[in-house]
Amino acid sequence: MVAVTSAWSPRNRRFPQGPTLSDGTGTRWILKRNCCLTPRQLLCMYAVLCVVSFGVGLGFWASGAHLVLPFAWIEMAGVGFALWIYARHALDRESIVIIGGRVEVEQEVAGRVSRLSFDAAHVRIDQRGGSAGLVELSAAGRRVSVGRHIRAQHRSQLAEELRAALRGSYGQG
Template identity: 45%
Template sequence: MLFWSQGATLVMPFASLELMAVGLAFVVYARHATDGERISLQEGQLVVEWESAGKLERAEFQRDWVRVEPRAGDGSLIELSGRGRTIQVGRFIRPELRPLLAREIRLALRAA
């Protein structure tokens, strides 16, 4: 109010606009703060659950029918496919670690 009384009438509207922009940024961040993927073996099935912006999705593959791609270390997303369904995983890890994740999934599928 001090600035308003001294003639700077646009300070308060712009300060309010800035606070609304910061509030909106927090809302957008909060929507994606819990995003992630979970990959597990349960009762002979490879179960993949991923959450994005509060929406939870789940895919299940028979352990014996899952194909894990790519085999090369190019850092692309890992493609899991089986029985007509294909999904991609590995969005939340660094590209150079994706081949390691693919190898761990393959080893877990063989060992189970």
């Protein structure tokens, strides 16, 4: 099964071609973080930054300023730690699929994937914290919150699209 993988866009208010699966059997939302660099690009940028910083530190070391190089190491260790945390979450995403009477929610956070499946007929959609809060799907005593990767003011739009898709009227009217 091949699906439209475009991220939800507030400018389009819906997916560019509607969030339907290409075989027409269901609906899918893929919500991703807005990251400008992939982890690989981030690693390359960090390597260049280290070369420049250590080059400057070595230049000062050769000039007799011996404390610059240790501080360059400390600085690059701190920057490396911050970039490592950023890279762990750069590929975070949420996927919501409504297909065949089921609602499948998959969330990836820092490389850990969790999946929940609900019977579409019993799913309830709420918003915690008002119209800017996360969208919560619940059924049979289980619940999951989605919408972390879209702006708060657009979460109510996501909730309405989910409700419409569950009613089977997505894209009509």
